[in-house]
Amino acid sequence: MQLVRQNEKKWTPRCRAVLTVLLVAALGSACAAQSSAPPVGAHGAHGPAGKAKPKPGPAGSLSAYAEKVKRTQAQRAAAAAKWGLTRTPLAAPPPPAAKPEITTRKGFEVEDGESLPPVFTTVPVKERIVFLTIDDGAEKDPDLLQMMSELQIPYSAFLSDYVISDNYGYFKKMQDRGVSLHNHTLNHRYLPGLSYSEQEREICDQQTKLEERYGKRPRLFRPPYGNYNGDTLRVAQSCGVTAVPLWAAEAFPDHMEWREADQDLHPGDIILTHFRGRAEWEGSMPDMIRRVMQTVTDKGYAVAKLEDYV
Template sequence: MNGRRRLTGLIAGLTLAAGCGAGGVTSAESPGSPESPGTAGVASPATPRVSPSPRAGLPRRGEVARIPVPAGGVPVISSIPTKRKVVFLTIDDGWEQDPGFLRQVRDQRIPITVFAMRDAVEATGSPDAASGGGRYMGAGGWDYFRELRDAGAPIEGHTLTHPNLRTLGYERQKAEICGMSTLIRREVGRRPALFRPPFGNYNGDTTRAARECGIKALVMWTATVQPEGKIAYQVPDKRLRPGDILLLHFRPNLARDFRVLVAKIKRRGFEIGDLGAYLKAGGVRVS
């Protein structure tokens, strides 16, 4: 594994990645759950291993409508403009590093996008109640996220310490966003193109800081995934729609809940799409 240490002493078999916070839900299969920020952490350099991206869920020619990009700014995206029955899986933070989740992503080549937060990846600070207490809490650190990268999952930014960005001024927001981008570049070998604000809270300073940090889009969501793979919708009809972006977190029982979620999505006749490929097809320059 190119000289990187294995995690077999801590995790029975494999390694993989992380978790975050969510916004309000108006209707759901199950209620949402809160989250809270952490504090600090440092990590070590790494060399990326070249690995093919998942080939599932790529856009067809002409399928994706143009995504508006504000002049001099970055778009804020909650769903992808497509009529195809395809949804996108994203996962935030990084507390519960369940090897079973990694196995599913890697072996089944399921496209996901990871939004990593430093304090969660490095298991420093105080995790929110929903993310704490898992069997694999902080088990792999950045090695786990490098395994996710090697499985084809892009590692994007979610701040260093998970603050409510609306309570911070421009310079502190920029430090959180740029600091995490720099750390991810050092640890996984690629600077993030996407950013998800903690709790879904952002303002004009956030988008301005994100642009200065090289971010191409803020990615929000249309539904959250709760324990046992239940989907909490932000629409009153409680159903998946083409282009939905779903938000998961690195929480206890992640492998089980992810398996239930993927089966549910397929039963409803949806594919799981490659978010980066769809954004690129819509005109957002993610690479």
């Protein structure tokens, strides 16, 4: 299928400069994580050995950002070794000043003439970034929380109440670490087989539960199995949903599955996986992260935060 990509903006010289600095910093950190600039202090305005003090403004801001990326990559390199990754995950570029316009993917429409939340599998971007999303909430592996925090890999969680209700606190810890929690219905039912009112209970009641538990009403919603109809989107919109991200690839501990015919990643692709463990998989959640990050990194992509773009 042809992906819909609209309103792609031309890169300005400053944008190119940011990306160049980012790339150099990310590559340099993998080889020389220990380097850092000497402080300006008692040596005066020019610092040690007469070197000029960095000037304030855009150049200084870029330098500070590059140093931040460098430090982050050094920390990631250490975490990657600890968690058994063969390569350090790449650094994502800074989020855009304005989010891209997202439209429903061609072939995923339900009805013409209605303004409904867009359904998409890929975010329209040019950068080599992808987005990681994890569904349902059945497995509550504490190693996942620690691993993702130490690797500083962003991800988004789409939660179903029937599997998270035995341990809401696990997902509060996740939220406290910067993860956004979104709606995956109360009971993970096949929505097109339900009436409007039944779908309303599944979607809107989960909106309310998540807001009561975690203090924020989700903007994003993923229908179970990726199945929906016009009522699904109308109900979701009625209780605060603004977008419906599906997926372009799915990750398991031992392999990847692809939606696209070329069996590959593309800029802006959304990757799906699940909160699962050894009881259902040939591996743990950290095993799954190792697999998906090996694939993403080997293909030259970084993982970015979905909510910065949607």
